Amino acid sequence: MKVNEIRQKLQNRKKDELQELIVEMYKQIPKKMRETKEIDELIDNPDLFKTRKQNAKKTVQMPDFATVEDEVKNFINNAYKQNYVAPNRIVPKKERSQWRFTAKRLVDQLTTLAAQPQNAKASTAYLEELYKLLCYACGYYTFASDEPFHTIKIPQPDFFKRVISLKKQIEENPDRWIRESLLLIMENDIDFETLTGSLSEELLEILDNAPLKEKAVNIAENLVREKEADISKKEGKHVKYRDERYINDLVEMIVMTQSALGEYEEARTFFKKHHMARNDEVKLYILLKQVMAYQRVEDWVREYESAVQKGIQPRKSLQDMARYIKRGNKFPKYMF
Numbered sequence: 001m002k003v004n005e006i007r008q009k010l011q012n013r014k015k016d017e018l019q020e021l022i023v024e025m026y027k028q029i030p031k032k033m034r035e036t037k038e039i040d041e042l043i044d045n046p047d048l049f050k051t052r053k054q055n056a057k058k059t060v061q062m063p064d065f066a067t068v069e070d071e072v073k074n075f076i077n078n079a080y081k082q083n084y085v086a087p088n089r090i091v092p093k094k095e096r097s098q099w100r101f102t103a104k105r106l107v108d109q110l111t112t113l114a115a116q117p118q119n120a121k122a123s124t125a126y127l128e129e130l131y132k133l134l135c136y137a138c139g140y141y142t143f144a145s146d147e148p149f150h151t152i153k154i155p156q157p158d159f160f161k162r163v164i165s166l167k168k169q170i171e172e173n174p175d176r177w178i179r180e181s182l183l184l185i186m187e188n189d190i191d192f193e194t195l196t197g198s199l200s201e202e203l204l205e206i207l208d209n210a211p212l213k214e215k216a217v218n219i220a221e222n223l224v225r226e227k228e229a230d231i232s233k234k235e236g237k238h239v240k241y242r243d244e245r246y247i248n249d250l251v252e253m254i255v256m257t258q259s260a261l262g263e264y265e266e267a268r269t270f271f272k273k274h275h276m277a278r279n280d281e282v283k284l285y286i287l288l289k290q291v292m293a294y295q296r297v298e299d300w301v302r303e304y305e306s307a308v309q310k311g312i313q314p315r316k317s318l319q320d321m322a323r324y325i326k327r328g329n330k331f332p333k334y335m336f
Helices: 003-010 015-028 031-036 040-046 047-055 065-080 099-113 120-139 158-169 176-186 195-207 210-232 239-259 264-274 280-294 299-309 316-328
Strands: none
Touching: 003 099, 015 047, 015 210, 031 065, 031 264, 040 047, 040 065, 065 099, 065 195, 099 120, 099 210, 120 176, 158 176, 158 195, 176 195, 176 210, 195 239, 210 316, 239 280, 264 299, 280 316, 299 316
């Protein structure tokens, strides 16, 4: 039905009937949609909801840096202390449920302030701290929602790209911002909608020339070796999943970047030497997945046949995929 038709059907309904109808309609709305569309806020305060929507459409006024800085510091401090979820006297109950609007506003204000030369460096640093906070909130009880990026309606890859783009602009030393950007990926949690590879792809896009890509490869390789040296000091102890994931994510970033440089064989060689997997067949599967995403058909066939000659028994799906590729000399749309 159209809006006018709904109004006509409701105009003669009694108050009790309308209340019951609204409750039943509310029950039919999935929880995620209620959060996304801010249905609870609309019910709690319709006037405030409408005003906020109208204001959001207006041009953002240049905020005062000192005021925003003070608010960001307080927001981050209170969030880590769980003051937005636990009863306390610091953050009023009403403000706890409004954390998403505060976070989104601060992100927008800092992004605006980052365009001012005198505030660019500090604003970027605070944006990075907010990003880290939301990453932390993906794995620890910090806000009412454990999906913070989704809740503030800024996908994690978009927020990440915003931060590293600004870091590239303000940092004169590319080694520094590239290393910090890599660590932003490796040392922080991801939300349920994001893959680590999608963050790496955002970084690769920012590395928009060969010298920057080459620097990224060198820095990532050094980070891998640093982590391997750290693990070797714990000889006799089981390698933690987080350490293994750290190395593997870096290795896959290196494959992605070297492939973009056309250094296909070097990328595969580094992968086979440093990627950590439960067994050789699993390692082969992951390598072939990377080759399919970033390299050529002939590279895929070469690695597959080499593994078979070494006695590795590929899973049936890989065998089927090898036949498909050899028959048509092209990759399928998806990994089998």
